[in-house]
Amino acid sequence: EAQVTQNPRYLITVTGKKLTVTCSQNMNHEYMSWYRQDPGLGLRQIYYSMNVEVTDKGDVPEGYKVSRKEKRNFPLILESPSPNQTSLYFCASSFRGSGSFDEQFFGPGTRLTVL
Amino acid sequence: GENVEQHPSTLSVQEGDSAVIKCTYSDSASNYFPWYKQELGKGPQLIIDIRSNVGEKKDQRIAVTLNKTAKHFSLHITETQPEDSAVYFCAASISGGYSTLTFGKGTMLLVSP
Numbered sequence: 001e002a003q004v005t006q007n008p009r010y011l012i013t014v015t016g017k018k019l020t021v022t023c024s025q026n027m028n029h030e031y032m033s034w035y036r037q038d039p040g041l042g043l044r045q046i047y048y049s050m051n052v053e054v055t056d057k058g059d060v061p062e063g064y065k066v067s068r069k070e071k072r073n074f075p076l077i078l079e080s081p082s083p084n085q086t087s088l089y090f091c092a093s094s095f096r097g098s099g100s101f102d103e104q105f106f107g108p109g110t111r112l113t114v115l
Numbered sequence: 116g117e118n119v120e121q122h123p124s125t126l127s128v129q130e131g132d133s134a135v136i137k138c139t140y141s142d143s144a145s146n147y148f149p150w151y152k153q154e155l156g157k158g159p160q161l162i163i164d165i166r167s168n169v170g171e172k173k174d175q176r177i178a179v180t181l182n183k184t185a186k187h188f189s190l191h192i193t194e195t196q197p198e199d200s201a202v203y204f205c206a207a208s209i210s211g212g213y214s215t216l217t218f219g220k221g222t223m224l225l226v227s228p
Contacts, residue, residue: 004158033215042121042220043159043204058215059116090158103149104216106158 004107023091032074117142121219138205145207
């Protein structure tokens with residue numbers, strides 16, 4: 001089944017404790033992206049990647065890191081989480097990038113709480 | 116950069132009524148406008164999209180219209196059903212390069228039986 005998977009689905013952590021949210025897609029997509037969803041603010045892009053070893057900042061990159069060492073994986077790293085990073089996170093992928101009319105497929109989401 | 120405004124933020128209708136959600140965009144270069152539906156506990160899923168060379172597109176009970184001059188586009192759902200209840204997001208992007216999608220803030224649609 002073609003899908004985007006994220007792990008963990010739920011995470012409660014404390015301020016300053018490094019964490020990684022994994023994202024994997026099995027559709028051979030070139031483009032992958034991370035969004036955060038907050039009430040009243042919609043979906044805001046954190047980072048995106050056009051292909052392996054190519055990443056770029058989105059609208060709200062502060063406090064986050066990403067890497068794209070393999071085509072299928074795009075982990076999101078919070079080196080020192082803070083309470084304002086409490087949010088619902090989505091990973092998405094598409095074949096050639098959002099500018100090419102290609103549908104973005106979203107993962108099921110990761111709900112993160114930082115105490 | 117692109118800015119997408121979406122209205123209303125919440126919309127309540129009776130089953131069988133029509134629902135309309137409206138979005139405006141700021142960048143006249145944008146030429147791709149998808150709509151996503153997010154059901155409770157799930158990620159957004161594409162339901163329909165439209166390109167700037169088309170004024171209207173229909174798929175069964177849903178349709179999208181685009182007015183390039185006014186820079187706004189709308190989602191129309193006819194004969195609404197309880198399973199249409201969800202959050203709907205509009206988005207805009209520029210094709211031809213690797214531009215990213217800019218999303219509206221979302222509309223929560225509630226369809227009452």
